[in-house]
Amino acid sequence: MKRFAAYDPPEYQNWQADPETMRDFRARIDADPARREVVRGIGQDDLLAMYAGLLRNRLHEIALKRWVKNGVISKAWLGVGEEAATIGPVHALRRSGPGRDVVAPMIRNCGACHEFGMPVASIFRTYLGTGDAPAGGRDLHVGDLEYGVLAPISHVGDVVPVIAGIALSFQIRGEDRVGLTWIGDGSTKTAAFHEGINLAAVRRLPALFIIQNNQIALGTRLKVHAAGSFHDWPAMYGVAGAVFDGNHVLDAFAATRLAADRARAGEGVTLLIAETFRMGGHATHDEREARSLFEPELFRSWGRRDPVGMFETWLLDEGIDRARLESIEAGVTAEVDAAAEEALKSREASMPRGDTAGHGAYAASAVANPAWG
Template sequence: MKRFAAYDPPEYHNWTADPALVKACRECITANPRREEVIRGLGQEQLLDLYAGLLRNRLHDIMLKRWVKSGIISKAWLGVGEEATTIGPVHALRRKPGPDRDVVAPMIRNSGACHEMGMPVADIFRSYLGTADGPSKGRDLHVGDLGYGVLPPISHVGDVVPVISGIALSFKQRGEDRVGITWIGDGSTKTAAFHEGINFAAVLRLPVIFIIQNNQVALGTRLSQHAAGSFEDWPAMYGVAGGTFDGNNVLDAYAATKLAADHARAGNGPTLLIAETFRMGGHATHDEREARSMFDAELFAGWGRRDPVGLYEAWLEEEGIGREVMEEIEARVSAEVEAAAEEAIASRENAMPRPESAVEDVYA
């Protein structure tokens, strides 16, 4: 895809596929026969839909960074480098409108879950701009809309875990063939709500998937500073199914989640998955310099070579999908995001919240 010198991480500016890493991605897929079977069952339309989702997620974040740099917003929480950890799992769920649509509960940097569940990209931008015609009616930039199966994030990290477990309990009680999913940062795993929510789901064998999005840092706390041991041991600790997937490989992410969803629909309870990935920036756009001072440049360089968009493009080419096909998709998605941004900016001009709306839809 096109690289943007002003907005992309510097490691992405002159990105080229490392043959050894492309080979490693392919070996990652073939190493697990069950996951490989899932991936080989995907048709070209589904493979390209995954590609469009990765691009939409990346270009959404680039637009937000453009807005920060031009003063439209003050800061943004981006998921650059982690897109596959969001897009792969969401595509493994039931996303079409209907009574059997699954429910996702993203963190703020899993915004890709919103548009891949069907939310208009313009509505996601409106949430950042605080317009009255946005999903939260101007109140909050934590984006979601249950009409699309998206539970908005809760600012208190970890607290969404018991909420999505409660939603999964409702599926079970009503006999619905539906699954809930949420992502938890490595830092959020230290909260009481995280442990209580997973334990609750495990005891009641609820149809829910938890993904620990291990991007190596929680705000300013490096993973090496935690006293938690390996996340790989955690599923057994709770008595649930589990596994690890490559958070920069959208196909591995898809397959691991698809198997977890099948496991849940069969009545076998939760799955706790661990996604190994890396955040190519700060906690938000305001502290990117601080984030880079926490780690050696070599770490950013290593993860920069594993750009999930670029690696998937290389895999698609090896599968015989031409560059011109991907360029057509990129042009379409880019136009979609640009149009959504213009639409949201127009809302800021003519659809700001009324002051008295601050006390509407408030419950005590």
Template structure:
């Protein structure tokens, strides 16, 4: 893939495959019998879909970073280097419509998993519009926590850990209705330290509901490296909760896909919740504002180590050399060597994704000009019986007067 000196982590800028890393990459794919069988059966379409999904994730975030530099937005929360954990999991789910019109399986992404939105079928422009706060964004300009229930994406609750009990509830509803569906959520290493995570996992385990929780250990929580907030090995946690689980290489999208596929099949068959552990690394800051601080949290060798394991660079190298004919019936590539044909197929995908992201940026900027929320929109879509009270700006900002806390007069009386 093209690299972007102004936006990529320095380790990615002149990225070339490291032979030892690639040997390990291929060895990982043969490590588990069940996962190996899943990977060997993947169609070319799925293999390319994983590549395209990771590119879309990386490139939409580079576009956000560009907006930060240009002053269009003030900051962005990115998943650079962690794309495989999101894309591998989403692609392993059943995204076909269920009889109620929603996707079969449901996801609840966090800030590092924005790629789940577009891979579940939300347009990339929805992400950009949400950052710009436009009225035609899924959150109607009110919240940066993005999702679209109609596409099977539950928007995150800001409080870390809370999505686990929330998703346990969704999984319980699937179980009660005897629907063959699963719900998957991710949680950071830091978020595993909340009471909500523990309560949700314990409840899901006791009720044997079809929930998959992925601990996305990116080695850091805000500005705290994992060894300062965590002792012991996440690998033993499934046993501690009495659920099935597995550790996966969070930078190897095929390993993630296969582990998540295994987990989804097990959960669907009634084996109860599954706890997956992904080892990966945050190549940037908590958000764009603290990237320089984040580089000081770890020695340069740590960035170098993970930089060589760029999930997109390694997968691209693997695909090109896999011996699989990615071009299939593409006559235009006939006569070229297999590796050249494969590289050409991937380049064509990249060009298409770049064009898609550019168009989505344009569309969102247009919305910012023409479709920002109107002030009189404020009381639409909220719990409010008599949306007739108008708030002088002083009471809204003070927020503490009898009726100035965002509720109607009736609501205030009831309180």
């Protein structure tokens, strides 16, 4: 894929596949027989859709970075380097139709929005606060329940009991659906996470939780906020567990598909642990500081593991035509560019009126002005 000197992390700018890293990538597929079967069963169209999804994730975030640089928005929360931990799992779910699953992405998982069918323009409109954004310009967290995507709740961890509740409703109605959310390594320290996963565990709800261990929470490194290993947590909660490589879209897909199959079969929760690394800042404002928190060698070693570059190399090794991948990339690039243009037009034409600020808000607005209802 095309690299961007102004926006990519330094390790990605002249990215070349590293033979040893690619050997590990292949070995990972073969390491677990059940996952290998799942990966072998993915058709070519689905593989290429996942490639497009990774690109859409990377490129819509680069577009947001460009807006930050040009002063269109003040900051953006990105998932660079962690895209496979989003795109693999969502492609393993049912993403359309009335029986679609429900996902609750956190800030690093915005790729779930477009892969569940939300137009990329909706993501941009949300950032611009336009009246035609899904939240009507009232919240910059991206999601749209019309598409089965619950927007992030600002209080990290709180979405875990919400997904447990959604899964409970699927169970009560006898629906064959699952709910999935991601929890950052830092956010696992909240009471809400504990309460939510415990309820889901004990009721054997069709809920999947992915601890996205990117080794850091804001500016606090994992070793400062966590003792022990997340790998022990599934047993602690009495649920099934699996660890996957968060930079390996196929491993992420396979682990999630197996977990979703178990949930649909009534076997309850799986707690998945994605091992990955945050290549950027918490958001665009602290990228330089974020680089100072770890040794440069750590960035170099994770930099060799670019989830998009590794998957692209694997597809080429599997015999997919380079021209085919380039045409997918051209298509996604055009889609993202057009979406950005469209959203900028909304900023001209569809900003929310000030007197609607209280609409959709609860008690506080009704008390402040009963006329708002």
